[in-house]
Amino acid sequence: MSQQRHGSTSGNGARAGAVSAFPDLPEATIARLPEYLRALHNLGEGGADTISSEGLAAAAGVNSAKLRKDLSHLGSYGTRGVGYDVALLIEQIEYVLGLDQRRAVCLVGVGNLGHALAGYDGFASRGFKIVALLDADPAKVGERIHGLIVRHIDELPAVAVEETIAIGVIATPAGAAQAVADELVTAGVTSILNFAPCVLSVPANVDVRKVDLAIELQILSFHEHRKASLTALPGGRSATGAGNQEAVGS
Amino acid sequence: MSQQRHGSTSGNGARAGAVSAFPDLPEATIARLPEYLRALHNLGEGGADTISSEGLAAAAGVNSAKLRKDLSHLGSYGTRGVGYDVALLIEQIEYVLGLDQRRAVCLVGVGNLGHALAGYDGFASRGFKIVALLDADPAKVGERIHGLIVRHIDELPAVAVEETIAIGVIATPAGAAQAVADELVTAGVTSILNFAPCVLSVPANVDVRKVDLAIELQILSFHEHRKASLTALPGGRSATGAGNQEAVGS
DNA sequence: AGGCGCTTGTGAACGCGTGCACAAATCGCG
DNA sequence: CGCGATTTGTGCACGCGTTCACAAGCGCCT
Numbered sequence: 001m002s003q004q005r006h007g008s009t010s011g012n013g014a015r016a017g018a019v020s021a022f023p024d025l026p027e028a029t030i031a032r033l034p035e036y037l038r039a040l041h042n043l044g045e046g047g048a049d050t051i052s053s054e055g056l057a058a059a060a061g062v063n064s065a066k067l068r069k070d071l072s073h074l075g076s077y078g079t080r081g082v083g084y085d086v087a088l089l090i091e092q093i094e095y096v097l098g099l100d101q102r103r104a105v106c107l108v109g110v111g112n113l114g115h116a117l118a119g120y121d122g123f124a125s126r127g128f129k130i131v132a133l134l135d136a137d138p139a140k141v142g143e144r145i146h147g148l149i150v151r152h153i154d155e156l157p158a159v160a161v162e163e164t165i166a167i168g169v170i171a172t173p174a175g176a177a178q179a180v181a182d183e184l185v186t187a188g189v190t191s192i193l194n195f196a197p198c199v200l201s202v203p204a205n206v207d208v209r210k211v212d213l214a215i216e217l218q219i220l221s222f223h224e225h226r227k228a229s230l231t232a233l234p235g236g237r238s239a240t241g242a243g244n245q246e247a248v249g250s
Numbered sequence: 251m252s253q254q255r256h257g258s259t260s261g262n263g264a265r266a267g268a269v270s271a272f273p274d275l276p277e278a279t280i281a282r283l284p285e286y287l288r289a290l291h292n293l294g295e296g297g298a299d300t301i302s303s304e305g306l307a308a309a310a311g312v313n314s315a316k317l318r319k320d321l322s323h324l325g326s327y328g329t330r331g332v333g334y335d336v337a338l339l340i341e342q343i344e345y346v347l348g349l350d351q352r353r354a355v356c357l358v359g360v361g362n363l364g365h366a367l368a369g370y371d372g373f374a375s376r377g378f379k380i381v382a383l384l385d386a387d388p389a390k391v392g393e394r395i396h397g398l399i400v401r402h403i404d405e406l407p408a409v410a411v412e413e414t415i416a417i418g419v420i421a422t423p424a425g426a427a428q429a430v431a432d433e434l435v436t437a438g439v440t441s442i443l444n445f446a447p448c449v450l451s452v453p454a455n456v457d458v459r460k461v462d463l464a465i466e467l468q469i470l471s472f473h474e475h476r477k478a479s480l481t482a483l484p485g486g487r488s489a490t491g492a493g494n495q496e497a498v499g500s
Numbered sequence: 501a502g503g504c505g506c507t508t509g510t511g512a513a514c515g516c517g518t519g520c521a522c523a524a525a526t527c528g529c530g
Numbered sequence: 531c532g533c534g535a536t537t538t539g540t541g542c543a544c545g546c547g548t549t550c551a552c553a554a555g556c557g558c559c560t
């Protein structure tokens with residue numbers, strides 16, 4: 001877990017001008033904010049003006065008390081007896097997540113997965129812009145993918161100069177991932193999204209999030225296994241259990 | 251490497267024959283087991299025969315005490331003063347995760363992402379087999395992708411009869427996801443991996459895991475935002491912080 | 501203006517997960 | 531055969547996150 005430092009705690013609701021002192025939000029809250037944001041966008045397009053915590057919680061798939069506590073961490077943006085102003089809340093969450101500025105993303109590894117990521121419109125529509133595709137394979141360099149030309153990984157420093165890269169995405173095989181991570185760090189990238197199935201070692205100020213598709217399946221496999229053994233058991237219960245919607249996040 | 255049924259070791263915990271009563275493992279532990287498994291495979295290929303909790307913890311990127319506690323939940327498979335037998339531990343974890351049987355996966359939505367998932371070898375190499383590709387778009391039906399022919403979503407019931415589908419993967423746009431989920435449930439699928447950015451509503455006995463790539467980026471964006479405001483602050487420190495490797499998992 | 505119903509914001513309790521620190525156990529060696 | 535080195539397994543305490551339950555606040559209707 002990244003640990004935050006930041007002394008300050010000056011005023012509180014501050015958030016004046018450009019620089020903002022963050023109330024230290026719990027990690028769990030941060031991981032849920034994007035989900036709230038997505039739900040709010042949906043509701044907004046549906047014409048809703050305000051939304052109650054109950055309604056938003058249902059749309060985001062969480063407990064309403066949890067949602068209220070999460071939102072209370074970023075200040076009081078609700079009205080008792082009425083609910084939350086959808087537009088205002090969207091603005092708030094986007095500000096906290098730093099989405100008011102479109103962040104440049106650099107994607108390394110244009111294989112099977114990287115190719116798909118390069119064309120994923122969810123990135124563009126939610127605050128990000130892929131500014132470079134890189135690969136070590138000379139056969140891939142020069143290829144045009146969704147409007148971008150694949151460049152060689154050695155050009156990373158040059159790319160970093162052209163544009164301030166906020167986030168690097170690693171979609172290479174596991175064997176190449178650590179080397180790529182090192183180069184990204186050298187180029188000044190401080191946030192990495194890693195799709196390679198391996199552990200990355202990075203300096204303390206660099207944040208790494210890992211997504212491993214096979215792991216997700218294996219977790220599901222466990223639950224399948226467990227359910228199968230339960231139904232086969234004497235007291236086996238087949239259709240019980242509490243909530244089961246598990247979402248990714250740390 | 252297919253593995254056969256475990257050679258019994260009838261010595262201690264039940265786990266006899268076909269049906270097994272599970273010690274109820276903490277969810278957090280389950281989410282880490284696949285990571286341990288991956289690290290063990292790496293170590294095994296490296297020729298290691300036994301591994302200490304310290305070594306394995308380093309390879310998996312976790313605390314060694316945590317790892318020992320996790321493993322202790324599945325029984326005592328380590329030897330004090332020596333460490334864990336790599337092969338035995340692999341067998342154990344694969345058994346608990348239900349990977350001793352290759353599970354059939356059905357992938358719905360052969361768009362950008364689905365196309366990549368269909369060709370992702372991490373699935374095949376880690377205990378899963380994609381047995382069907384489905385899509386609602388007639389233009390895509392019949393297309394051959396990585397050796398599989400895309401079939402129409404309406405054929406899902408037929409596919410379910412041909413092969414027992416353990417896990418369904420949804421890689422459709424958000425608007426179609428709920429309908430697909432309903433059809434999967436009707437077809438008897440009890441585990442779903444959802445890549446669509448929306449909340450799915452399913453019966454209580456169905457497990458859903460969600461992977462949202464944009465959310466991962468947004469979480470990183472927050473940390474970027476926070477780091478930026480910290481360095482701009484008077485007492486801002488730039489290169490501090492402890493571990494920061496966050497992994498996906500619920 | 502006053503009361504009523506609704507919704508937010510939060511205090512407090514609970515449970516889970518984590519990490520420390522140490523006892524128990526095993527191996528190797530003299 | 532006994533001792534020390536090493537490593538597992540775990541009791542315990544702490545902190546975080548979740549949930550309940552309720553007081554405080556707001557708007558609307560009469």
